Amino acid sequence: MWRGGLVAVMLAAAASPAHAQIATDDDVTRTSGLAVALSLGYESPLFGGQLDYYVTSPTRPFGLAGYLGMGWYPGITVDNTPTGGSLGLAFGALGFWGRRHRAVVDLGYGAGALEAQAGAGTILRQDMLYGLTLAGGYEYMNPIGLFVRATVGGTWLTGDIYVANQSRVQPTLSLVVGVKIL
Numbered sequence: 099m100w101r102g103g104l105v106a107v108m109l110a111a112a113a114s115p116a117h118a119q120i121a122t123d124d125d126v127t128r129t130s131g132l133a134v135a136l137s138l139g140y141e142s143p144l145f146g147g148q149l150d151y152y153v154t155s156p157t158r159p160f161g162l163a164g165y166l167g168m169g170w171y172p173g174i175t176v177d178n179t180p181t182g183g184s185l186g187l188a189f190g191a192l193g194f195w196g197r198r199h200r201a202v203v204d205l206g207y208g209a210g211a212l213e214a215q216a217g218a219g220t221i222l223r224q225d226m227l228y229g230l231t232l233a234g235g236y237e238y239m240n241p242i243g244l245f246v247r248a249t250v251g252g253t254w255l256t257g258d259i260y261v262a263n264q265s266r267v268q269p270t271l272s273l274v275v276g277v278k279i280l
Contacts, residue, residue: 126243126278127197128156133163133243135276140231140253142167143186143209152278160195171212171226179216184209184226200237202249207231210253210268213261229255231270243278 133150135142142148146169154161167188173181190206210229215222233251253268 125241127239127241128154129278130154130161131243131278131280133245133276133278135245135274137167137169137272137274139249139272139274140206140208140210140233140270141165141188141190141204141249141272141274142169143188144171145169146186148188148274148276150276159197160193162191162193164191165189165206167208169209171209174212174214176214176216176221177219179219179221181212181214181216181221181224184212184224186226188231190231194237198239198241200239202235202237202247204231204233204235204249204251204272206233210255210270211264213259213264215261223260225260227255227259227264228257229253229268233270233272235272239278245274245276245278247274248272 130153135148137146137148146167148165148167150163150165152163169186171184171186173183186209188206188208192202192204194200194202207230209226211227213227214224231253233249235249237247239245250271253270255266
């Protein structure tokens, strides 16, 4: 509930005419630094948190950020047998263009799907499938470092897939809300 309110406040502030994009000495959109965030999606599979590190220039409107995320991937039901959830990891890098309103391209590797096989009411195997993700989207960061990022793309699962109906290509998305702390 509070996340939706935070996103609404940030988007309202971004749209406000009084919120002109004027650089100040304390505008963290122009500095490199560490950020912490809550995430829903592939950047911290599936519900979790992440650390981002932004590398940007005070004079150029583009930059890079790397991220490391960890999250909880909930269990699934196979043949009326529920599985347990799993921890998932992800890491990647994104390039962005813009100061406060940013176009984002993301390349990452992380948990992309949970697969399981069951027989006679028992889970026989459960595997977290990892893959390479390419996504694009939008990020808004205000001058004090609060940010929201939304991306959509696809994940190509690597490694062995044992379940016959599991597609190697998965649609993916991510919603991240965080703050630069350094």
